Amino acid sequence: MNFAVIGHPIDHSLSPIMHNENFKINGEDSTYKAIDIPEEQFHLIKEIVRKESLDGFNVTIPHKERIIPYLDEIDEQSRHLGAVNTVKITNGKWIGHNTDGIGYVKGLKAIYPDLENAYILMIGAGGASKGIANELYPHLNNKLTIANRTLDRFKNWSIDINAISLKEAERSLSEFDIVINTTPIGMKSESELIINLSNLDPDTLVSDIIYTPLKTAFLSKAEENGNTILNGLDMFINQGAESYKIWTGKEPNIKHMKKVVLKYL
Known part of the structure; x- marks a missing residue:
């Protein structure tokens, strides 16, 4: 079977390393590759997938919302979120799923067990943010706060949240127990910050x-302030494991998936 991750840019992705290791450990003759598709070429997605003979694929930035019109079916979570990160191809039908939220929340609960009583600020309103917010929502006693550059992005959100600007987020940072960056800022730049962290509480x-x-610079700055930090590695591993389950119906070897990624990093 053949699988891939599509996005732009995509050269940073360690998904091929992770999934190919899982296939190897499980004795499967399957392949996984990264395919770069710029936004202006996305209309060719069907042709690209057919050419690559894919049985399924992951979708990453910036295509998680853009992929939906090309799907034959989407699961309830994806429909609710308006974002898809996993596509399974069955008898020519493209079926969309979203594993971002469950992947992230599993990692977060491991490091912050008292999630229910936390006041949480999320930064960004893209596909990953929607997935995480939806998964967090039933765990929280307090309303989730989400900051974005433009508040127009929240018009199609069905989750009851506090939507604020980035400037408001900077001013009120000390009020939150958890602050999560869901934007790609920091992936390329070693110094760029999505918001100023000077008002951050050290706890x-x-x-x-x-x-x-x-x-990232975001985490480095927080660590300098004495804060506990959590990167996206567990989310990456867990969402990949959930994708594998969707494609194959089998249990992945999460231990080896994480081991090979850490070895590479």
Whole structure:
């Protein structure tokens, strides 16, 4: 069987290393590759997938919402979120799923067990943010706060949240127990920050869903402040494991998936 991850840019992705190791450990004759598809070429997605003879694929930035019109079916979570990160191809039908949220929350609960009583600020309103927010929602006693550059992005959100601007987020940082960056800022730049962290409380857990680099400028700055930090590695591993289950119906070898990624990093 053949699988892939599509996105742009895509050269940073360690998904091929992770999934191919899982296939190897499980004795499967399957392949997984990264396919770069710029936004202006995305209309060719059907042709590209047919050419690659894919049985399924992951979708990453910036295509998680763009993929939906090309799907034959989407599961309830994806429909609710308006974002898809996993596509299974069955008898020519493209079926969309979203494993981002469950992948992230599993990792977060491991480091912050008292999630129910936390006041959480998420930064960004893209596909990953939607997936995480939806998965977090039933765990929380307090309303989730989400900050974005433009509040128009929240018009199609069905989750009851506090939507604020990035400037408001900077001013109120000290009010939150957990702060999560869900934007790609920090993936390329070693110094760029999505918001100023000067008002950050030292007891706040600071998280970034980026896993490469393992420590973004956002996390480095928080660590300098004495904060506990959490990168996106566990989210990456867990969402990949959930995708594998969707494609194959089998249990992945999560231990080896994480081991090979850490070895590479």
